[in-house]
Amino acid sequence: MINAKMPKIWYGGDYNPDQWEKSIWDEDLRMFKLAGIDVATLNVFAWAKNQPDEDTYNFDWLDEMMDKLHEGGVGVCLATSTAAHPAWMARKYPDVLQVDFNGNKRKFGGRHNSCPNSPTYRKYAARMAEKLAERYKDHPALLIWHINNEYGGAGNCYCDNCEAAFREWLRARYGTLEELNRAWNTSFWGHTFYDWEEIVLPSGQSEEWEGMNGRQATNFQGISLDYTRFHSDSLLECYKLEYEAVKKHTPDIPVTTNLMGAFKKLDYHKWAKHMDVVSWDNYPRFDTPHSYTGMMHDLMRGLKDGQPFMLMEQTPSQQNWQPYNSLKRPGVMRLWSYQAVARGADTIMFFQLRRSIGACEKYHGAVIEHVGHEHTRVFRECAQLGAELGKLGDSLLDSRVQSKVAILFDWENWWAVEMSSGPSVALKYVDEAHKFYDALYRLGIGADVVSVEADLSGYDLVIAPVMYMVKQGVANKLEQYVGAGGTLITTFFSGIVDENDLVKTGGYPGELRKLLGIWAEEIDALLPSQRNRIVVRDIASGLKPEYECGMLCDLIHSEGAEVKAVYGDDFYRGMPALTVNKFGEGEAWYLATSPEASFLQDWLSQLCASRGIKPLVPSVPEGVETTLRTKDGQDYLFVLNHNADAVTVELGDRAGVELLNDRQLNGGKAELAGHDVWIIKLNK
Template sequence: MPDLSTATRGRILFGGDYNPEQWPEETWQEDVRLMKAAGVNSVTLGVFSWSKLEPRPGEREFGWLDRLMDLMHDNGIGVVLATPTSSPPPWLGHLHPDTLPVDQDGRTEHWGGRQHFSHSSATYRRFAAAITEDLAARYGGHPALTMWHINNEYCTYDWSDEAAARFRVWLQRRYGTLDALNSAWGTAFWSQGYGDWAEVHTPRHAHYMKNPTQVLDFRRFTSDMLLECYLAERDIVRRATPHLPVTTNFMPLWSGQDAWRWAEEEDVVSVDIYPDPRDPLGAQQGALVQDMTRSQARGPWMLMEQAAGPVNWRGVNHPKPRGLNRLWSLQAVARGADAVCFFQWRQSRQGAEKFHSGMVSHAGEEGRTYQEVKQLGAELALLAPKVMGSHTVNDVAILHDWNAWWAGAQDGRLSGQVDHADVLTSWHRALWEAHLTADFAHPDHDLTPYKVVVVPQLYLLTDTAIDKLLAYVRQGGTLVSGFLTGIADEDDRIRPGGMDARLRALFGIRTLHEWWPLDAGEHTECESAPGGFRGTLWSEEIEATEDAVTEAAYKGGELDGMPAILRRGRAWYLSTLPEPHALRELLARIAHDAGVRPALAGLPDQVEAVHRGDLLFLLNHSREAVTVEVPGPHRDLLTGQTGTDRLTLGRYGVAVLER
């Protein structure tokens, strides 16, 4: 199968979304001149061009795209050609209202924005397939074409009648009988038993709380329906160009897609990353998404979109300070990206995103943004021969599963303060601040390559996943689990004892008497041998087995003296979320005892060190210059300078060291 290397052809792909239909054709030549000067070697065309390509039903206007494809090829710029199906033209919704999605209150979502399509609509799928077929037939043999990009940021929910009909078919395949569905959904509660498939609907607005397993299955169904749309278009272009890779872009840590399952169907895993430049943890958010995407790709991946400057959808949209765009771009390369791209090439003058930055901003060629883009393009060209195709090997894995996220987010949970993504981020942050790089893994994956596996929170765990965790510890692995893990089975049925009995035995929990969630801003004091700390978000009334060790105990209150952190052998259980410094120190100590070491010892707090292949990336996330001790001789690929013992990284500085 083709992969990212098929498209890169020995280069780090550098460029972004190009929307020249927004500009007069005389601008195109100027764009090409600026692209070549900046080292741009790849553009994505056609993402939002459906109404331009098909202005009226069945008509095709390809002339402008023909000229663009030829122009790109003549100037040595490859094209990632998109199917335009994320934003149907107004005529489709006007003539075929069944193509429009319906929200949970029964209101139709109309055109005028984007993503206004029903994933379940047979009419939408027919028109989407037709335009995709024609694009594949016309451009499949064009020498500029390097990759296909299907749709864009799949994120549509739909509660329509047509979606309900497909939902019933999906449920019949999953459960087979109504009796099995009633059992899985626990419909004996609140008199919800179904006697006919026609009674089953999407979980629309209800008077009070909805059935949580129905909502869980609806989320699974939505991910599967969107995947069906992707696969239909992917298969069309794959038949025309089996030698070219196909992708669609994920959004960072978005709850609507089971990205593990989706990644298996992509030749290239790509993602859009937009950390807030004012967020002091923006670099950590970027690192989390990069680690997750690399793990889904199981190798090099594509940064499909990032902002060269400000975005337009935050309450206040701040620009990136000088040097930050370069820093975050090279952070992605350090963590496995073989493609660094932006939304978009030239900043729009009209439309909803005219204040969203471009590689060429409103300031034009002389603007700081474009000048920094030129520097980045030159540096990526320098790095390409050394980094392309190389891998990052890590000793720590973080477990994450969308099904557990969906199930744990139900309305009737014990605490609205506990958010799966926030907890996951807290644990990743602790590792990141301890200078420990980590992969992400699905609970069903092979965990044996890792010395330490951490489970921030997996409310829902299948029997298979639990068996894998048990086997991992038996085989010598170190497991660290957070609270609310293993609480429910795949149907969101609470396991007897409040946690799976096998996990309780693994962690040394005799009885989990009660959950004690904490209010916003509330904390609980904990004491331990290395020093006390505060627990946040959650606490639990636990009775330990005789062979378990209480590594930290609650101090004061109802839980005084009870275990806050419990260990049995190499299995650790945290019944609270320690404050950031305490979680960092705990995970660093556990990792050290398991034989895990940072890429470089003695790093300043704001410096990130990442191995990619034989190279060591050093990234300074501070506005202040820092000095880093680097034992042994080294050469910085970005500057060509050699040295021993130490080097200085300036504000937002980066060094890529070859030893």
């Protein structure tokens, strides 16, 4: 478990007593107890309060609050406060200030406003983390360290310090200028470098500009790809400095930093290797598909091989930065909280516990609203959830989600796909991954979302959408997986480039050509108004005769693969649109175009059934989500109704005790109320 000091699902969130007079503190603690809150995240943005000048540190307020929380039975997730440097630091040491994409030096303001390669920032951030660790290393309230906050939330930095650090990063990566010139293909446009000092950052002053649909556009994908890697690594180095500072004094206290789901700027697979536990902040919109939120939970769980994660932030009611900040309807906060638990969370925490009165987050929801008392709908719902979590105790802690399907997700591939100067601005990597995830979700079939480095041997089906970049060794790994009996699906625009975004000559899909048994000759990009058709050859497969497709259409030739469907229109009518290639004991499928949603659902249903991959319940009504967590041989079935109205769920032979209401469910059909959830401890 995250910390044995508190052997239950943690319940709480961000608390900012430094924003309030002391007269409020005791009232907050009274209401925390009413709501069942047992963990508070402190000190997230208190750097300026803790260190009013270069030489002065003042933790008196924090001492008092740590003691008060402990006396009240509340543990502390202690942040290092380094997510926003103080104003005095920006004035005295301007190297901490970022330079933006167009070369403008920023002034003090905002948050995440520090240059990650500033010697001043790194020095004082690590020093603050160490002072906190020295002071609170033996405090009984301390449960976990929270380094910084939502790294990468501001723009990238393009200052001279970053440029010098980038050159050193490149030296370490490539060794010689000759290898760098090869990797970047600098003979194009006469960009050959003869001295490391000639290399400048790719920015609005050099290689990049804002492209269509807000996408990053660049003349040299290799340069921009490496800068993106470098920026992620630079922030990671800042995190590691603080990690090491607190571990020096508290080696047994776990350390985390809050991630943000599919956040494009940082390679979370690389970051997770340096985190004791993954935590993340979940802020879906009112209309975000529930399957997308589920995929984000599964992505976070997959960062550390299925280890339970922390839901560090969500809102109890409404957000404040979206165009339309809708309230969460009655029951939805509870439902979405249990969605996180169903997919591997061992904490439910909020931003924030008391609503701020000023600045840009004063209308962001909180457990304690501006009215200041417990007689609100939001507080009552929070208190209900707190009571339920207390009742669940440690029954679900450290239980795992087990899947037979994996979806490969790779940040560097994402960067490369969307830095590409073609073939279509409509191609969005995360959306393509979500299409497959959503189809499985609607079928009631779970999927892990994992790195290309993950062990694939335990999966019956592996899906690699838009595997544009094939890194060194990955093709061999996939061949071994399929050869040993696995089933692989990949799609259009796959096998095109290596890790430097250099095209693999000899025909697409490059290193995957033998495995897939096809050759892709051309790639057609369709306008949003254009559609083609997938015409199924074998209707006995359970598929409909035809489906719509669009966006991209690979024009492929079989080199041994069996053609399962062809295109129905245009000059490539009759060419393969779906193929399968027998390889060793397994098979590899290639979907050459982006199909309508019903195709994926029909196809994956048949494919999973043929491999013995079954839904958790016999039928899944629209809007109902199912997952399974397992601990010590005991299965816990979650059934969540995202509909406002009641639905009838066919449980089949799934019977057991529903833990939230202490009632027996004997399988068969049962009615689940709107926005309600079952956690069923299944009979063995």
